[in-house]
Amino acid sequence: MPLEDLMWVEKYRPTSLAELVDQSTIKQRLEALIQKKQQLPHLLFAGPPGSGKTTTAMIVAMQILGDYWRDYTLSLNASDERGLEMVRDKIKTFARYSDRREGVPFRLIILDEADEMAPLAQPALRRIMEETAAYTRFILIANYSSGIIEAIQSRCAIFRFQRLDEASVTEHLKAIARKEKLKHVGDSVFAAIYEATQGDLRQAINLMQAASASGEMTTESVKTVTGATVKARVSDILSTAIGGDFDAARTKMIELTRVYGIPERDFLKFANEALGSLDVPDMAEAISILAEYDFRLVQGSQPELQLTAMLAQLSSLKRKGD
Ligand SMILES: Nc1ncnc2c1ncn2[C@@H]1O[C@H](COP(=O)(O)OP(=O)(O)OP(=O)(O)O)[C@@H](O)[C@H]1O
Ligand SMILES: [Mg+2]
Incomplete structure (x- = not known):
């Protein structure tokens, strides 16, 4: 059995905008853009894991480039290529072919995890986008649009994907x-x-x-x-931190948020619930730490960094208490 059939996520991956679950505003805006494909701007898809960003990028490619979409689409992952040099070379080589096929207005470059690119490396990407603008369009994909420099954001139509209800x-x-x-x-x-x-x-x-x-x-x-419910995992991470083992708590937190895709604010919600049943050296202090980081997340700070800092603070409570 081919992999696409073995894995339901692949077997049931939508191949048209109509099949996409939820994200109705995004669908409407894209339908309109696809009508005038010559004028398609660069696109930036931002949002949480598993909400349809990569799938939508593939659908846009199919709709715009037709049957030959694979030949005219370059998919790169900004985080697993060895550095920007490689990305740049690949994009340049690919973008250089300005051959035209009937009905194929330009080449598409889908750059996944674009927010993983160092901010200092991003102006070079911006230049490539400009130099090749006559015959390429970019679809940048990111978890957080804040990880993309303003100069690039302002050149893209931004689409914000939501967690599905x-x-x-x-x-x-x-x-x-x-x-x-x-x-x-x-x-x-x-x-x-x-x-x-x-x-x-x-x-x-x-x-x-x-x-x-x-x-x-x-x-x-x-x-x-799931091994245990998410709540139980969060509770475990919290008690690890409060027990003073910052490194272990951090590793578990990253696993939970990245691999299992738990949104950071939910992490805090569950952490708050779990706190009550844990043995905490200074409960009042622990609660105010949680509240502080909840606030920072609402402000839109870098979530993983904030949760890491929170675990560091919680684990230092133990040292103070000793
Ligand atoms: N809106 C959606 N409608 C239908 N299926 C979806 C949707 N979002 C995700 N899926 C399902 O989940 C799988 C993964 O989605 P996709 O790769 O598009 O997510 P993503 O937003 O790119 O996530 P990540 O940030 O982790 O790369 C798809 O193959 C599909 O089966
Ligand atoms: Mg993806």
Whole structure:
């Protein structure tokens, strides 16, 4: 069986805007842009994991470039290429071919994880975008638009993807469950999947597939697959930090937010809930630390950095208490 069929996230990856779940404003704006494809601006897709950014970029490529989209699209990952040099070389080589095919107005460069590029390296990217503007368009993808320098942002039409809401995720999961002929999946199972994945549709689909592999689908099988519920994980991270082991707490936090795609603000919400049942040297201080970082996240500071700083502060409570 080809990989695309083995993995439900691939098997059910939308190939048209109409199939995309949620993100209705984005769909409308893109439909309009695709009508006038000659005038397509550079695009910047920003938003949380598993919300459809890469999928949408592929759909735009298909819609604009037609059957030959793969030949005229270069997909790069800004974080796993060895440095900007490589990215630059690849883009330059690719962009140089200005050959025209009927109905193919330009080449597309999809640059994933663009916010992982060092700010100092980004002006060079901006120059490449300008130099090749006659025959290329860029789709930049990022978790946070704030990681992209202003000079690039202002040259792009920005699309902000949202975490998917529970109703949309549940509806999509139910459709997949029907096609995969899963039996007797109760509403509580979908609720458990959503609680564990918080609007990350990729993770929700993966979780349902993993849980279904063990036979009957129950909230228990969902929980077993996630190892523990997200809340339990957050509680564990907090008690690790409060126990004074900053490094371990940080590693677990990064795993939870990156691999499982838990949004940072939810991390704080669960952390607040968990605090009550933990043995904390200075509870008042711990709560005010949480509140401070909650505030910073709302202000839009770099979330991973903020959570790391928070864990550092929590782990220093122990040293003070000793
Ligand atoms: N809005 C959506 N509608 C339908 N399916 C979606 C949507 N978002 C995500 N998916 C499903 O999740 C999978 C992953 O989505 P995608 O790769 O587009 O996410 P992403 O936003 O690029 O995430 P990341 O930031 O982690 O790269 C898709 O293959 C698809 O099955
Ligand atoms: Mg992606």
